[in-house]
Amino acid sequence: MIRPDNGKATGGKIRVLVVDDSALIRSLMKQIINSHADMEVVGQAPDPITARDMIKQLNPDVLTLDVEMPRMNGLEFLEKLMRLRPMPVVMVSSLTAKSNEVTLKALELGAVDFVTKPSIGVIDGMNEQIAEIGEKIRSAARARVHRHALGSEKVASAQPLSGTYLNTTEKLVFVGSSTGGTEALKELLSRMPASAPGMLITQHMPETFTNAFAQRLNGLSAMTVKEAEHNERVLPGHAYIAPGHSHLLVKKNGAYYYTELNKADPVNRHRPSVDVLFHSAAEVAGQNALGVIMTGMGKDGARGLLAMRQARAYTIAQDEASCIVFGMPKAAIEIGAAMEVAPLRDIAARVLDQLGQRVR
Numbered sequence: 001m002i003r004p005d006n007g008k009a010t011g012g013k014i015r016v017l018v019v020d021d022s023a024l025i026r027s028l029m030k031q032i033i034n035s036h037a038d039m040e041v042v043g044q045a046p047d048p049i050t051a052r053d054m055i056k057q058l059n060p061d062v063l064t065l066d067v068e069m070p071r072m073n074g075l076e077f078l079e080k081l082m083r084l085r086p087m088p089v090v091m092v093s094s095l096t097a098k099s100n101e102v103t104l105k106a107l108e109l110g111a112v113d114f115v116t117k118p119s120i121g122v123i124d125g126m127n128e129q130i131a132e133i134g135e136k137i138r139s140a141a142r143a144r145v146h147r148h149a150l151g152s153e154k155v156a157s158a159q160p161l162s163g164t165y166l167n168t169t170e171k172l173v174f175v176g177s178s179t180g181g182t183e184a185l186k187e188l189l190s191r192m193p194a195s196a197p198g199m200l201i202t203q204h205m206p207e208t209f210t211n212a213f214a215q216r217l218n219g220l221s222a223m224t225v226k227e228a229e230h231n232e233r234v235l236p237g238h239a240y241i242a243p244g245h246s247h248l249l250v251k252k253n254g255a256y257y258y259t260e261l262n263k264a265d266p267v268n269r270h271r272p273s274v275d276v277l278f279h280s281a282a283e284v285a286g287q288n289a290l291g292v293i294m295t296g297m298g299k300d301g302a303r304g305l306l307a308m309r310q311a312r313a314y315t316i317a318q319d320e321a322s323c324i325v326f327g328m329p330k331a332a333i334e335i336g337a338a339m340e341v342a343p344l345r346d347i348a349a350r351v352l353d354q355l356g357q358r359v360r
Contacts, residue, residue, distance in 0.1 A: 013037075013038055013039050013040045014038060014039040014040070014061045014062060014137060014138065014141045015039075015040060015042045015058070015059075015060045015061045015062070016033050016039055016040065016041050016042065016060055016061065016062045016063070016064060016137060017041075017042060017043045017044070017045065017051065017054055017055065017058060017060035017062075017063050017064070018030060018033070018041055018043070018044045018045070018064050019044075019045045019046075019047075019048065019051040019063060019064065019065045019066060019069070019074075019077075020044075020046070020064070020065075020066040020069070020092060021046050021047060021066060021068075021069040021070055022066070023046075024122065024123075025066070025092070025117065025122070025126075026044045026046070028122070028123065028126045028127075029041070029064060029092070029126075029133075030044060032126065032127070032129070032130050032133050032134075033064075033133065033134070033137065035130060035134075036130075036134040036137075038138070039134065039137055039138070039141075042058050042060055043057075043058050043060065046069075046070075047069050047070050047071045047072065048065075048069060048071060048072040048073075048074070048076070048077035049071050049072060051063070051065075051077070052077075055081075055085065055087070060087070061087075061088065061141050062087075062088045062089070062090060062137050062140045062141050063081075063087060063088070063089045063090070064089075064090045064091075064092055064115075064137070065077065065078060065089050065090070065091055065092065065106075065111070066091075066092050066093075067091060067092070067093045067094070067099055067102050067103065067106070068094075068099075068102075074091065074102075074106065075102060075105060075106060075109065078091075078106055078109050078110065078111060079109050082109055082110035082145075082147065083147065086110065086145045086146060086147045087145060088112050088140035088141060088143050088145050089106075089110070089111045089112060089140070090111065090112060090113050090114060090115060090136050090137060090140050091103055091106045091107075091111045091113070091114035091115075092114070092115055092116075092117060093106075093114055093115075093116055093117065094116070094117050099116075100208055100209050100212045101212060103209070104182065104209065104212060104213060104216055107182045107183060108182075108183065108186075110145065110146070112136075112139065112140040112143045112145070112179060112180065112324060112325075113136045113139060113140060113179050114136075115129060115132060115133055115136060116206060116208075135297070136179075138297075139179045139297040139325050139327075140179075142297075142325055143179070143180065143324045143325050144321075144323065144324055144325075145324075160190070160191060160192060160193040160194070160222045161191055161192070161193060161348055161349055161352060170288050171197040171288055171289075171290070171355045171356075172197055172198050172199070172200065172234060172250065172257060172281070172285050172288060172289050172290070173196070173197050173198070173199040173200070173289075173290050173291075173292065173351055173355070174199070174200050174201075174250075174277055174278060174281040174285075174289055174290070174291045174292070174308070175188070175199060175200070175201045175202070175291075175292045175293075175294065176201075176202050176203075176274030176277060176278060176291075176292070176293050176294065176296075176300070176301040176304075176305075176328065177201075177202075177203050177204075177274075177293070177294040177295055177296050177328070178203070178204040178270075178274075178295070178296025178297060178298065178300065178325075178327075178328060179204075179295060179296050179297045179324060179325040179327075180294075180295035180296065180323060180324025180325055181203045181204070181294055181295055181296055182203065182205075182213065183324070184294045184295050184318065184323075184324070184344055185201065185203060185217060185294075186216075186217060186220055187344050187345065188292075188294075188344070188347055188348055189217050189220065189221040189223060189225060189239060190220045190221055191345075191348035191349070192221060192222065192223050192239075192348050192351075192352075193222055193223075193352075194222040194223060194237045195236060195237055196223055196236065196237060196351075196352065197236055197290075197355055198234040198235055198236055198237075198238050198239070198240070198257070199223070199238070199239040199240065200228070200234065200239075200240050200242075200248055200250055200259065200277060200281075201239060201240065201241050201242065201248075202242040202247075202248055202272045202273065202274045202276075202277045202301075203241065203242070204270055204272070204274075204296065204300070205244050206244045207243055207244030207245040208244065209244060210227050210241055210242070210243050210244040211227045211243070213241065214226050214227040214241040217239070217241070221239070222237075223237050223238060223239050224237060224238045224239070225238075225239045225241065226238070226239075226240060226241070227240075227241050227243050228240035228241060228242055228243060228248050228259045228261065229259065229261070230259065230260065230261040231258055231259065231260065232258065232259050233256050233257070233258055234250065234256070234257040234258060234259060240259055242261075242272035242277065243261065243272070244272070245263065245271070246261040246262060246263050246271065246272060247261065247262050247263070247264060247267070247271055247272045247273055247276040247277070248260070248261060248272050248276070248277050249261075249262070249276060249277060249280035249284075250277075250280050250281055250284050250285060251280070251284055252284050252285075257284070257285065260280070264276075267300070268298065268299065268300040269298075269300075270300050273300055273301075274293070274296075274300045274301030274304060274328070275300055275301055275302075275303055275304040276304070277301075277304065278291055278301055278303075278304025278305050278307060278308050279303075279304045279307050281304075281308055281311075281313065282304070282307035282308045282310070282311040282313065283307075283311070285313070286311045286312055286313060287311065287312035287313055288313075289308060289311075289313040290313060290314045290315070290316070290351055290354055290355055291304075291305050291308040291309075291313055291314070291315045291316070292315075292316045292317075292318075292347060292351065293305050293315075293316075293317050293318065293328050293329050293332045293337075293338070294317075294318040294323070294328070294329065294344070294347075295318055295322075295323040295324045295325055295326070295327075295328070295329070295344075296325055296327055296328035296329075297325045297327040297328070298327050298328060298331070299327070299328065299331035300328060301328050301331075301332065302328065302331035302332040302334075302335055302337055303335070303337075305317075305332045305337035305338065306332070306335055306336065306337035308337075309336075309337055309338075309339060314339055314340075314354045314355075315332075315337055315338050315339045315340070316338060316339070316340045316341070316342055316347060316350055316351070316354075317329040317332050317333050317337070317338035317340070317341050317342075318341075318342065318343070318344055318347065319341050319342060319343050319344075321343065322343045322344035322345070323344075329341075
């Protein structure tokens with residue numbers, strides 16, 4: 001098996017270490033993971049202390065990590081791991097408000113993604129997630145994982161861009177992201193000024209997480225960030241996060257833009273879907289829109305970004321080096337949807353420059 005510098009396998013099966021204090025969950029995860037032909041469980045640990053030794057012995061490609069465990073909780077272990085021995089981690093969390101906050105913190109600390117454990121009907125619920133768990137482990141195995149000195153220091157230190165800004169209701173920014181997007185969005189929004197154009201954002205995330213995620217972003221950004229509601233006017237200086245249960249679209253009434261939520265079927269297996277948001281931007285906002293596609297696995301958003309470009313909107317894709325998973329931006333670039341490819345740290349400036357918001 002060939003391993004590149006980041007330690008992940010490029011041939012053979014993805015080797016997974018399962019860390020969970022529940023023997024039932026460990027057993028279910030092993031069955032689910034081994035049911036995929038391209039991956040296998042190489043070890044199971046009931047706690048982080050045992051996992052630490054098994055990581056050294058087995059050198060797995062991906063770790064699945066429970067949040068609440070004895071001897072050391074998942075967050076403590078994750079922080080130490082990402083500081084001393086960075087590797088792709090998929091968190092396994094329960095569907096509770098407390099777990100939602102902890103899981104979002106885990107993503108800040110460097111976890112690639114997460115799956116949720118059902119609170120009732122665990123066996124049936126986990127078995128319904130076979131495809132999702134497989135996809136997230138594949139995505140994690142391909143992810144670029146970086147050493148974290150302090151979990152959120154980089155994002156917390158980012159400052160809104162300086163300059164003079166023209167407040168306008170005519171321009172809108174549309175953003176789509178998936179795996180790795182929680183941290184990418186923090187980086188982007190923390191650099192946007194309070195006078196930035198209104199932003200509509202679709203991040204692939206379950207509905208139990210999107211409100212808490214919006215609140216966390218609101219605390220980091222000069223903009224007002226909130227979970228989108230149906231039929232609210234899109235205001236400058238505001239960013240609207242698609243709720244996990246609905247597609248987010250834009251509509252226009254007179255001179256003003258409004259949000260629209262609907263529960264139509266998933267698109268590209270996602271609801272909310274980035275393609276749905278971007279296609280509505282192309283149709284409704286046209287050249288008054290700017291589209292940004294960021295880190296994520298798959299192709300959701302690529303066709304929609306192309307439609308935006310064809311409608312004379314300006315379009316930006318995040319570059320490979322700064323993506324956790326270079327899937328969605330790559331798909332957009334390959335079909336000619338992106339007019340510009342930029343590193344994450346520069347996207348906010350490029351957005352403001354292209355929309356004529358910044359006077360240097």
